[in-house]
Amino acid sequence: MIDATAHSPVLDAWEEVDAAHGSLAGVVVVDVTRVVAGPYCSMILADLGATVIKVENPDDPDYTRTFPPLLPREGAEPLSGFFAQYNRNKLGMTLNLKSPDSADVLDRLVARADVLVENFRPGTMDRLGHGYERLRQVNPRLVYAALSGYGQSGPYRSRPAYDNSAQATGGLWSMNGPAGGPPTRVGTIIGDLAASLYGVIGVLAALRHVERTGEGQFVDVSQQDSVLTLTENAVVSYTAESKVPEPLGNAHPFVRPYELFPCRDGYVFFGGYTDKFWRISCETFGSAADWDAHPDLHTMATRFDGDVYREQVRPMIERWFAHRTKAELEALAGDLVPLSAVKDIGEVVEDPQIAARDMIVEAQYPGHGALRTFGSPIKLDRTPPRTGGLAPETGQHTTDVLRDLLGFTADEVDALRSGGTV
Known part of the structure; x- marks a missing residue:
């Protein structure tokens, strides 16, 4: 030098x-x-x-x-x-x-x-x-x-x-x-x-x-x-289990919920998959009834099951988000659960966090x-x-x-x- x-x-x-x-x-x-x-x-x-x-x-x-x-x-x-x-x-x-x-x-x-x-x-x-x-x-x-x-x-x-x-x-x-x-x-x-x-x-x-x-x-x-x-877990999935990953759209290979969801004016990413985040999500976006009425969904292992997720978990989340805007959902989520609006590059450039x-x-x-x-x-x-x-x-x-x-x-x-x- x-x-x-x-x-x-x-x-x-x-x-x-x-x-x-x-x-x-x-x-x-x-x-x-x-x-x-x-x-x-x-x-x-x-x-x-x-x-x-x-x-x-x-x-x-x-x-x-x-x-x-x-x-x-x-x-x-x-x-x-x-x-x-x-x-x-x-x-x-x-x-x-x-x-x-x-x-x-x-x-x-x-x-x-x-x-x-x-x-x-x-x-x-x-x-x-x-x-x-x-x-x-x-x-x-x-x-x-x-x-x-x-x-x-x-x-x-x-x-x-x-x-x-x-x-x-x-x-x-x-x-x-x-x-x-x-x-x-x-x-x-x-x-x-x-x-x-x-x-x-x-x-x-x-x-x-x-x-x-x-x-x-x-x-x-x-x-x-x-x-x-x-490629995240693709190599070990193949070498350990002979699984060849295929396109999954916006879904994760095994973590659920952890993907894109529609809302009133666009889409959000929602990743409330842990037991803690799932309980807070039920109380924040739904109601106490969503938590109390579904004790079978309280464990992460159950929510990760593909059939349970498709038939119970995802429909519940879609119901929570359908009538709310991206801004409203982000405001509700705040610092409580991982939810982010899917922003186009114009929104990103003007984003206050990006500016900060x-x-x-x-x-x-x-x-x-x-x-x-x-x-x-x-x-x-x-x-x-x-x-x-x-x-x-x-x-x-x-x-x-x-x-x-x-x-x-x-x-x-x-x-x-x-x-x-x-």
Whole structure:
């Protein structure tokens, strides 16, 4: 890690974005990723205070720069809200990794860096001459994180992959969807996001190892692996009982009640399945008679029985909720039982709890105006994440990084530009 008190001018200027240095201040990350699995990983590190240098091909930058929503700007390319959301707090430089002269630039970056993150298909960086085994000779302390569809080993390692590939091959797709219906993808890029989060965990663990031993290492994260760990009890259900989970809609495999219920103006999640919560629910939403008249439902084991649940428990809950709104049910539930309104994203963005947790943050992009994105769920009382930074324009800081951080002269920078290397 570099000395946070002795940075080059470009690093000093960057850290002045936030007066309070984050927990990872002094950590330099070279980010050669694109799309989401990778950019989100490095963005989290940037939020936590690391200096992240996003490296893009000058002729083929991250194509999510064209993804909607697009914020127009007169006389310039529109800004992608999608790109901005996953690339805030980064420095931006261009480097064509296919150029013969790129090795000198990347080597100088790696020599100054603590971490490199890439999400190419396995073998790509080796073919470009920038693989881990060579770069670790440049910097033995380097933490090299590679995020890919299927990982660096195994028969699938060379297959192209997207988020849906991971959902399909990790088991999640087969479990999701309406009961009795076809498999349904999870409605977000959960494979990309999970791999990014595991990438952060792997990088932090590897950095701790560097602190103790001075030895860097290779961090291998697979989207398929990451999705598999999100399948709850599916693996042990199969290995212990030979059960293959199928789509259950909004129901849980065995916990009941623990699902979606209709109400007067929409839907709520209700999870009053424990004996304590069931008694309180009867008294809160129904009446004392609902509890007293059904002593056979007082035990959780009985309520978990599929037939009992379908014939007695669920009809009772539907009766409780049918004439009440989401707001009325949430007000009744309060701090007593787990009940939550099912909110669309507009309701979530305006939710008072989300506001209290600073989970919607705003950044001012010159010429574009304000852009609101999600904040950081990591709350640190001494070194809070910085979430108000901007995503860089393509190559915005190339000259600064080359000159101030890497020591290239003005003539050398010009030569790299004219040769198409940066």
